[in-house]
Amino acid sequence: MVANSEYYYVVNHKQRYRLIVDSELWGYMMTLAKLSAPNEILGIGMITKRCTGYNTDFVVDEIFVPRQEVAANYCSFAEGAQNEIMNEILERGDSTEKLCFRWHSHGIGSVFFSAIDEKDIDDCDSPYVVNMVVNAYQDSIARLDILDPVRVRDIPLEILVDVSDENSERAKCTREIGEKCKKIPLGMQKVDPSVWRGVIKMRRDYSDQTKIFDPRSFGYDVHFVGAGGASNSAIMQVATMGAMEYATLHVWDPDVLEPHNMATELSYSNDMIGWRKVDAVVNALRYKFGHNLGIAEAANLALWSYATNNRRPNVVLHPEAVIADTELNGIVVTGVDSMAARKEIWQAIKRESWRVPLLIDLRSAGLTTLIITFDPSDMEAAETYEKSLLYSDEESMRLECGARNVCFISAYFGVEVAHRISLFARDKMAELDKMFIVPRDFE
Numbered sequence: 185m186v187a188n189s190e191y192y193y194v195v196n197h198k199q200r201y202r203l204i205v206d207s208e209l210w211g212y213m214m215t216l217a218k219l220s221a222p223n224e225i226l227g228i229g230m231i232t233k234r235c236t237g238y239n240t241d242f243v244v245d246e247i248f249v250p251r252q253e254v255a256a257n258y259c260s261f262a263e264g265a266q267n268e269i270m271n272e273i274l275e276r277g278d279s280t281e282k283l284c285f286r287w288h289s290h291g292i293g294s295v296f297f298s299a300i301d302e303k304d305i306d307d308c309d310s311p312y313v314v315n316m317v318v319n320a321y322q323d324s325i326a327r328l329d330i331l332d333p334v335r336v337r338d339i340p341l342e343i344l345v346d347v348s349d350e351n352s353e354r355a356k357c358t359r360e361i362g363e364k365c366k367k368i369p370l371g372m373q374k375v376d377p378s379v380w381r382g383v384i385k386m387r388r389d390y391s392d393q394t395k396i397f398d399p400r401s402f403g404y405d406v407h408f409v410g411a412g413g414a415s416n417s418a419i420m421q422v423a424t425m426g427a428m429e430y431a432t433l434h435v436w437d438p439d440v441l442e443p444h445n446m447a448t449e450l451s452y453s454n455d456m457i458g459w460r461k462v463d464a465v466v467n468a469l470r471y472k473f474g475h476n477l478g479i480a481e482a483a484n485l486a487l488w489s490y491a492t493n494n495r496r497p498n499v500v501l502h503p504e505a506v507i508a509d510t511e512l513n514g515i516v517v518t519g520v521d522s523m524a525a526r527k528e529i530w531q532a533i534k535r536e537s538w539r540v541p542l543l544i545d546l547r548s549a550g551l552t553t554l555i556i557t558f559d560p561s562d563m564e565a566a567e568t569y570e571k572s573l574l575y576s577d578e579e580s581m582r583l584e585c586g587a588r589n590v591c592f593i594s595a596y597f598g599v600e601v602a603h604r605i606s607l608f609a610r611d612k613m614a615e616l617d618k619m620f621i622v623p624r625d626f627e
């Protein structure tokens with residue numbers, strides 16, 4: 185492919201993808217977001233794509249605010265409003281080809297791409313679309329989606345607010361900075377690091393914990409089968425510990441979040457009800473790790489790798505259940521709620537058990553819990569598990585309605601999973617029983 189090809193941005197080495205917004209346009213959008221809050225507001229705009237060196241820049245040239253219907257969690261074009269803008273552009277002799285920018289505010293809500301936003305993106309008829317979500321607090325995220333000729337979803341865009349030469353404030357600000365700001369070397373700030381939030385983008389520093397868990401020497405992918413009450417806290421703890429810095433977390437769950445999940449799942453919030461659980465995991469992780477986290481849908485993994493020049497994903501999403509012929513490669517943590525599901529997972533592991541160095545099986549019934557940890561490639565342990573720990577659902581602990589789960593069980597599982605993975609990473613599993621079974625009753 186050549187440098188001026190339409191698809192240049194999917195192949196170039198070390199590419200950075202940026203959304204460039206002039207400071208005056210930025211101020212305009214933010215003011216609209218602020219004044220329409222708590223309601224949402226949307227706009228569309230013209231984009232020029234510019235490739236220079238390692239940067240692929242999407243520059244916002246102009247913004248249009250259509251007539252629209254808005255509410256606190258909703259905004260949509262009024263009937264015919266999009267055509268009015270198209271006509272306005274055509275009448276002045278311009279092309280509507282560059283109309284590839286969409287933005288909307290979430291009012292006073294957090295910024296993320298909701299299921300509705302995803303659908304709107306899918307429905308776009310331009311070859312690519314740049315999407316930005318902001319809110320009244322000036323939070324913002326942006327992404328690039330390629331729709332044609334191949335579908336590449338959710339390439340994160342760095343947002344850059346640019347001050348143009350013609351900006352009326354520019355001269356005044358430059359003078360002010362020159363007169364009043366004395367530059368000091370980075371690291372010499374007389375500020376408590378806790379207030380640096382959002383000021384300097386820093387890499388996470390794991391030096392306080394490297395003797396307990398060192399991300400640099402941890403090379404195992406971790407598969408979380410189930411992202412619900414049993415494992416959502418475990419996912420957050422294992423991620424926070426740094427397990428996805430040099431390895432990949434896989435999240436398997438076919439379900440969507442329901443209101444009753446809110447009571448047990450610590451890292452999900454009310455506005456995620458109705459989302460796929462795997463997306464709720466993404467949002468929780470993005471909140472901690474920022475928008476540059478590499479997140480790939482398993483079904484699109486090849487395209488994602490292609491689009492990001494073989495970047496290793498931090499998280500791979502599998503919105504499906506693990507069945508007997510699923511391939512699992514790495515540590516497996518099962519947080520499923522039926523023995524039938526556990527048996528399927530076991531079949532998947534057993535087929536090539538040398539690929540799975542550790543299985544952590546989380547079980548609970550009300551306040552009674554059981555955690556089983558072992559190396560599936562150990563024949564003796566595998567036999568014990570299969571013969572005496574995979575009974576049928578009827579024989580297993582009966583789940584009483586209303587006593588299925590509670591958030592502190594989730595938190596407890598999180599601690600135990602993170603602890604076991606840290607033991608494993610330090611080669612300390614051998615000190616435990618081969619078949620390490622920990623029952624606990626919180627009654």
Ligand SMILES: [Zn+2]
Pocket residue numbers: 288290296297298301317
């Ligand atoms: Zn939205």
